[in-house]
Amino acid sequence: MRKLTISNHTDNHVSIEYGSSSSSQGHGRSSVILPSASTTLEVTGAQSHLVLSNIVNAKWPSDEKLQVDADALSMRVPLVFSAQWKVVNVEDGCPWRIYRSKVSLCMQYRGYTGIIRMFILASFLSDLPDAIPISALSLPGTHDTMALYGWPISQCQDLTTPLPVQLQSGIRVLDIRLAVKDDGLMAFHGVYPQRASFQYILQTIHDFLIAPETCGETIVMSIKQEDFMNISPTIFSERVRDEITNGAGGMDMWYLGNRIPTLGEVRGKVVMFSRFGGDSNGWKGGLEGMGIHPTTWPDSKKTGFTWECKNTLVQTHDWYSIPSFLNIPEKVDLATRILLPPTHDLPTPTLNITFFSAASFPLGLPPAIARGFGWPKLGFGVEGVNSRVGTWLLSLLSAVDEPRVRGWAFMDFYQDPEDNAIVPLLVECNFKGFIHGFDTF
Numbered sequence: 001m002r003k004l005t006i007s008n009h010t011d012n013h014v015s016i017e018y019g020s021s022s023s024s025q026g027h028g029r030s031s032v033i034l035p036s037a038s039t040t041l042e043v044t045g046a047q048s049h050l051v052l053s054n055i056v057n058a059k060w061p062s063d064e065k066l067q068v069d070a071d072a073l074s075m076r077v078p079l080v081f082s083a084q085w086k087v088v089n090v091e092d093g094c095p096w097r098i099y100r101s102k103v104s105l106c107m108q109y110r111g112y113t114g115i116i117r118m119f120i121l122a123s124f125l126s127d128l129p130d131a132i133p134i135s136a137l138s139l140p141g142t143h144d145t146m147a148l149y150g151w152p153i154s155q156c157q158d159l160t161t162p163l164p165v166q167l168q169s170g171i172r173v174l175d176i177r178l179a180v181k182d183d184g185l186m187a188f189h190g191v192y193p194q195r196a197s198f199q200y201i202l203q204t205i206h207d208f209l210i211a212p213e214t215c216g217e218t219i220v221m222s223i224k225q226e227d228f229m230n231i232s233p234t235i236f237s238e239r240v241r242d243e244i245t246n247g248a249g250g251m252d253m254w255y256l257g258n259r260i261p262t263l264g265e266v267r268g269k270v271v272m273f274s275r276f277g278g279d280s281n282g283w284k285g286g287l288e289g290m291g292i293h294p295t296t297w298p299d300s301k302k303t304g305f306t307w308e309c310k311n312t313l314v315q316t317h318d319w320y321s322i323p324s325f326l327n328i329p330e331k332v333d334l335a336t337r338i339l340l341p342p343t344h345d346l347p348t349p350t351l352n353i354t355f356f357s358a359a360s361f362p363l364g365l366p367p368a369i370a371r372g373f374g375w376p377k378l379g380f381g382v383e384g385v386n387s388r389v390g391t392w393l394l395s396l397l398s399a400v401d402e403p404r405v406r407g408w409a410f411m412d413f414y415q416d417p418e419d420n421a422i423v424p425l426l427v428e429c430n431f432k433g434f435i436h437g438f439d440t441f
Contacts, residue, residue, distance in 0.1 A: 004111040005040045006050075007398055008033040009428060010096060014115060015053040018043060038398075043111070052115070054095060084377050085387075085394055087418045094118065097424050101394050112398045116428045121170030121420075124427050126216040130264025134271065135312055135351035136406055136439045137263070138339075138429040139220065140422070141173025142166055143357035143410040146187035146194045146201070152365045154192035156357065156412045163201065167208045169415070170423040173220045173408045176201060179227035180236060185243055188226040198243050206248035209268050218266040220408065222273040237278025237290075258288045259310040260351060304338060309351065317354040324363035325382050331358050331369075332388040339407040341433075352407030356385050370412035387417050393425040397432075404433025 008014045017030045018041065032055070033039050085101035099114040119127070128137070145163065147156040161169070178198055179188040185198035205221075208214050225236045245251055255266045272291025280286040287293055294314070295307045300321040307314050317338045322331050335354045342350070359366045374381015389411075396403035409426060 002043045002111060003040055004043045004113065005038055005398055006033060006113045007038040007115065008035060009114060009116040009397065009431075011035050011117070012095065013055040015055050016041070017051040017053070018049065050113070052096075052098070085390055087421045099390075099394055099421070099425075101391065101398075112394065114394060114397050116397075116424060119170075119424060119427055121423060121427065122168045123214050123217060124170060124430075125172070125218060125263065125267075128263060128430060130262060130267070132263045132439050133260050133312075133349065134218070134220070134263055134266065135260045135349060137408075138406055138426050139172040139408045140170055140414065140426045141175065141220070141408055141410040142171050142414055143175050143355055143412050144189050145171075145174045145176055146196050147177075147189040147192075149194055150189060150192040152367050153359075153361065154189045156189065156366050156370075158413055158415060161415055163196075163204045164208070166414075167205070167214075167219070169420055170427055171414065172218070173222070173410065175222045175224070175410055177224045177226045178236075178240070179225070180231045180239055185239055190226060198240075199247050202244070202247035202249065202253075205270060206253060209249070209253065209270070216267045218263065218269055218271060220271045220273055222275055224275040225277075233277035234279050234281065236276055237280065238282060240276065241282050254291075256284070256289050256291050258291065258293050260292070260312045260349070302334070304334070308348075312349045312351050314351045314353060316352075320355060320358045322358045322360055322364055322369070324360060325368055325373075327358075327364070328369060328372075328382065328385055328388065332356075332385055332392065335385075336389060336392050339405045339409065341404050353410075354407055355410045356389055357410060357412040358385070366412050371416045384416070386411065386413065386422055390417070390422055390425065393422070393429070397425070397428070402432050403429065404435065405429040406433075 006016060012035060014033045015030065016033065016039070031039050031041065085099060088098035088100060090096065090098060095118050096115045097118055099116070101112045102110070142157055144156040145166065147154055148159050148162065149155055157166075177188055178185040183197070187194035187196040187198070187201070205219060209217065209219070223240060225231070225233065228236070244254060253270055255261055255269045255271045261271065274290045274293050275297065280290055283289045292309055296305060297318070298305055300319055302319045304315065304317040304319070306316065315338055317335050319331065319334060335356050338352050338354050356370075357366065358364065358369045368382070368384070370384050370386050372382045372384030372387060376383040376387070393405070396405065405426070406429070411422065414420070414422065
């Protein structure tokens with residue numbers, strides 16, 4: 001006998017039938033889960049599948065059923081404490097995303113199936129109210145957004161996920177790193193060129209933000225100088241300003257205040273997060289007109305650091321120089337912990353910024369850290385950061401208390417594992433753990 005918890009994170013009533021491999025009718029064993037509720041079933045070894053039905057949904061007939069194969073409930077798990085998960089493949093038109101996981105602890109097994117809404121990831125911010133400050137959002141992001149080349153050291157994103165794909169996939173925080181060249185600002189990761197100009201980036205974002213389907217979105221763009229050893233910060237700052245002025249959308253596309261705006265203030269705009277220096281010459285308002293401007297950013301500080309943006313305390317984790325892949329569990333623990341509410345009340349609102357990315361040479365290259373290697377689901381290999389983050393998010397969603405996960409999360413190879421499975425979980429967090437006074441001004 002195994003226990004299976006099923007959580008319904010949707011607005012629908014979900015009917016559940018479960019039975020043996022020899023029957024598709026479930027032998028009368030059924031249950032109904034109310035919206036935003038959970039149920040725990042006792043499943044025998046003979047019961048090999050679930051059938052989930054959407055009771056009320058005009059776009060998906062109530063007599064259609066989605067069968068979840070029972071193999072979902074018998075994934076191979078090592079005898080030591082472990083957690084594994086995967087996404088259920090669903091048919092076109094299904095209103096849900098379905099995740100399943102199995103956890104073993106001291107030989108006691110617990111299965112979990114989570115049902116979340118099938119958000120249109122390209123426009124998920126449209127479902128959120130204008131009054132929410134962007135510090136109170138859970139925003140998926142990419143570390144070194146344009147780093148599509150230079151495998152295995154410099155590449156941080158897959159060639160199949162260029163900038164337009166990222167935006168359509170729900171990525172809302174970009175990490176743009178630039179260097180000054182004769183033809184203009186170009187994307188670089190360290191000394192490695194990434195074959196994209198700043199003008200291309202601006203045009204791509206402008207096209208996204210003026211499209212009818214996505215004009216209600218907003219994008220946070222961190223801009224960082226990669227050639228600071230050769231080009232003065234003042235020159236770099238001037239070039240950024242000039243290219244924005246003359247690029248697609250011009251200055252009107254940007255929110256440049258040095259404070260945390262509400263979502264309503266920045267729909268259809270790019271929020272500048274300026275991680276570059278200079279004397280602010282030529283920027284309207286000086287330093288106060290260069291966007292959200294960190295006052296400190298220590299290099300790879302393991303314990304994280306804090307700084308202030310007007311009335312908001314910014315808690316930041318950017319420990320990237322980990323010794324090797326053996327430090328992946330510690331990295332994930334520190335990077336996820338910062339997204340949870342503090343253990344004590346803080347006098348001011350907070351913005352949490354975390355980097356799930358990390359790298360070191362030769363035992364911690366970006367693909368290995370993000371994706372892992374070997375066959376970790378079979379107990380042979382190393383589970384990567386992204387998979388562990390998925391486990392963490394699913395464990396929170398399966399908990400009795402509604403989770404409050406907030407912050408901007410930068411990822412490497414964000415679509416791994418399971419074909420863009422982490423982004424929907426981070427998006428779902430926006431609809432959990434609402435606290436009046438923190439989620440509105």
